[in-house]
Structure formats: structure tokens, C-alpha cells
Amino acid sequence: MITIGTRKSKLAMWQTETVASMLEQGGLRTRINSMETIGDKILDRSIAKIGSKGVFTAELEEQLQSGLTDIAVHSAKDMQSQLPDGFTLIAYTKREKVNDILLSDDSSVDIDAKDKPLIIGTSSVRRRAFLRHYYPHVQLVEMRGNLQTRIRKMQEGACDALMLAYAGVVRMGYGDMIVHEFGVDQFVPPVGQGCIAVECAVTLAPEKVEKIRASVNDLQSEACLLAERAFLKKLEGGCSIPAFGHATLDGDELTLTAGLASLDGATIVRTTRKGSARDPEKLGIAVGEYILANNGRKMLAEIKNLQKS
Numbered sequence: 131m132i133t134i135g136t137r138k139s140k141l142a143m144w145q146t147e148t149v150a151s152m153l154e155q156g157g158l159r160t161r162i163n164s165m166e167t168i169g170d171k172i173l174d175r176s177i178a179k180i181g182s183k184g185v186f187t188a189e190l191e192e193q194l195q196s197g198l199t200d201i202a203v204h205s206a207k208d209m210q211s212q213l214p215d216g217f218t219l220i221a222y223t224k225r226e227k228v229n230d231i232l233l234s235d236d237s238s239v240d241i242d243a244k245d246k247p248l249i250i251g252t253s254s255v256r257r258r259a260f261l262r263h264y265y266p267h268v269q270l271v272e273m274r275g276n277l278q279t280r281i282r283k284m285q286e287g288a289c290d291a292l293m294l295a296y297a298g299v300v301r302m303g304y305g306d307m308i309v310h311e312f313g314v315d316q317f318v319p320p321v322g323q324g325c326i327a328v329e330c331a332v333t334l335a336p337e338k339v340e341k342i343r344a345s346v347n348d349l350q351s352e353a354c355l356l357a358e359r360a361f362l363k364k365l366e367g368g369c370s371i372p373a374f375g376h377a378t379l380d381g382d383e384l385t386l387t388a389g390l391a392s393l394d395g396a397t398i399v400r401t402t403r404k405g406s407a408r409d410p411e412k413l414g415i416a417v418g419e420y421i422l423a424n425n426g427r428k429m430l431a432e433i434k435n436l437q438k439s
């Protein structure tokens with residue numbers, strides 16, 4: 131029996147049920163133990179302001195630590211690059227499409243019509259920075275809460291469209307409200323987008339770890355995610371900084387595009403590099419070092435300063 135901890139949100143439950151059914155197909159019995167975390171309860175402040183460290187994960191990790199659960203299922207994107215001591219990610223699912231999209235009730239929404247006013251709801255610092263950079267005519271409003279809440283706020287008039295990850299929107303069944311897909315060349319996705327990650331305590335029995343990996347882990351996703359996460363760790367970042375990183379795999383060759391934007395979108399530093407899939411972290415670290423050395427370190431200090439105020 132594998133006991134799975136998860137947040138209660140619809141997306142978290144969808145992801146957890148997906149992983150549970152992969153485990154069941156691998157011949158393992160499962161039980162789901164869902165809970166509401168601090169991050170789910172605080173909806174009136176942006177995550178960057180609450181302090182992103184573990185607001186969605188700390189309580190799930192307590193359950194892993196105590197042995198109440200064997201694994202926790204998360205959106206890989208929401209995981210800090212440096213997990214607390216004693217925890218590790220052991221499996222990554224095959225990825226959904228990784229790009230961002232615009233969601234709206236109004237199919238006439240056209241972000242490229244630069245003479246038409248457009249209000250977009252998002253609280254992601256990366257999406258805000260990219261929008262300011264590539265679409266300065268767009269007006270931005272803060273938008274938190276789960277997908278269903280955000281759609282309701284949009285329908286009540288808070289904004290014309292929401293900017294979201296394709297993966298979450300399609301998983302929740304709102305694919306028919308997509309009015310625009312952003313290309314990953316300009317809007318480089320955040321580290322981990324579209325992938326589900328399995329976390330456990332380092333004390334979990336190795337036989338269980340192996341069985342879980344055998345039914346859930348996708349080796350290509352894993353190579354990409356290890357490179358992306360090594361990059362983010364080099365920047366000491368999580369989802370509260372406007373960093374981005376997207377790896378793809380072709381045979382044995384990994385390609386990582388990653389970088390950092392300033393909060394106002396005025397400056398974007400990025401690079402693309404190739405490396406071996408046999409050592410994904412080496413590529414992630416090299417790209418992180420390059421970004422830090424090429425204005426990234428200074429930009430990070432400025433970002434942290436602005437977020438304090």
C-alpha cells in the first residue's frame with residue numbers, strides 16, 4: 131500500500147489521481163490523504179509577499195516525515211529548487227505541453243491588437259515581467275486562487291483574460307476557453323511547468339522507491355527537470371523570482387534555455403546551452419553560473435530588495 135499526501139485543490143487532486151492510477155497499473159495499492167495547506171488558505175496576498183518557502187508543501191512534508199504518508203504529489207513547478215533536509219523528489223511524470231496561454235470567455239480577445247486596451251489577470255512575477263516586456267500595452271491585475279476562483283473573478287469583471295499554464299487549464303477541462311498560446315521562445319516557461327513530481331522522505335524504503343519510480347517516472351522528463359531545477363537552485367530561486375528555464379531532450383542531448391527577468395520586464399538575461407543527458411545537473415549549474423555572472427546576480431539583489439518593500 132502506498133499512501134499519497136496531496137493538497138485538496140482540484141488540480142492537485144487530478145494530479146494525485148493520475149499518479150495513483152499509474153501506481154495501481156504498476157500493481158500497487160494506493161490511498162489518498164488530502165489536506166488544505168496554508169498556501170491554499172491565504173488568498174488575499176501574492177505568494178511572493180507571503181514568502182514562498184514551503185507554504186504549499188511544509189504540512190505535506192510533516193506527514194512524510196512522520197510516516198503518515200509515503201509520498202506527496204505536487205506540480206513540479208511549485209517545488210522549491212532546494213527541498214528541506216530529509217526530502218527528495220523521486221519521480222517525474224511525462225510532461226504535458228509546457229507553454230503559457232490566455233484564457234477568456236471573450237473569443238475576440240486579441241493580445242496582438244496593440245491599440246485595444248486589454249486587462250490580464252496574473253500574479254506570477256515571471257508572466258508579469260514577460261508581458262511588460264513583450265506587450266507593454268497590456269494592463270495587469272493581481273489574480274490568485276485556484277483556477278475556478280480566478281475564472282469567477284474574471285467573469286465578475288476583474289480582467290478580460292487570465293494568463294495560465296496550458297497544462298493546468300487542459301487538465302481542469304477549460305481547454306475550449308483558450309484564446310491565445312504564447313510561444314516558448316519568447317515566454318520561456320518556468321522550471322517544471324507541465325510536470326507532476328513525486329516527493330518522499332529520504333527514509334522511505336528503497337524497495338518502495340524503486341516500485342514507485344518504475345510506474346511513474348519518465349526518464350526524459352527527469353533529465354529535463356534535473357537540468358532545470360539545478361539551474362534554479364544556482365539562482366537560489368523558487369516561484370517568487372521571475373526566473374525561467376526550459377529543457378528539451380533529443381536523443382542524448384539536452385538543450386536548456388533559461389534566464390532571469392527584472393520585475394518591470396525592462397531587462398531579460400537569457401541563454402541557451404547544450405549538454406549531455408547523462409549529467410543534467412552539470413548543464414543546469416553551468417547555465418545558472420552564466421546567468422549570475424551576466425548581470426543576473428545584480429538583478430536578483432534588486433528583485434529581492436523590491437520585494438521587501
Ligand SMILES: NCc1[nH]cc(CCC(=O)O)c1CC(=O)O
Binds near residue numbers: 297326
Ligand atoms: N502556481 C500554480 C500552478 N501550479 C501548477 C500549475 C499548472 C500546471 C503545471 O504547470 O504543472 C499552476 C497554475 C498555473 O500556473 O497556471
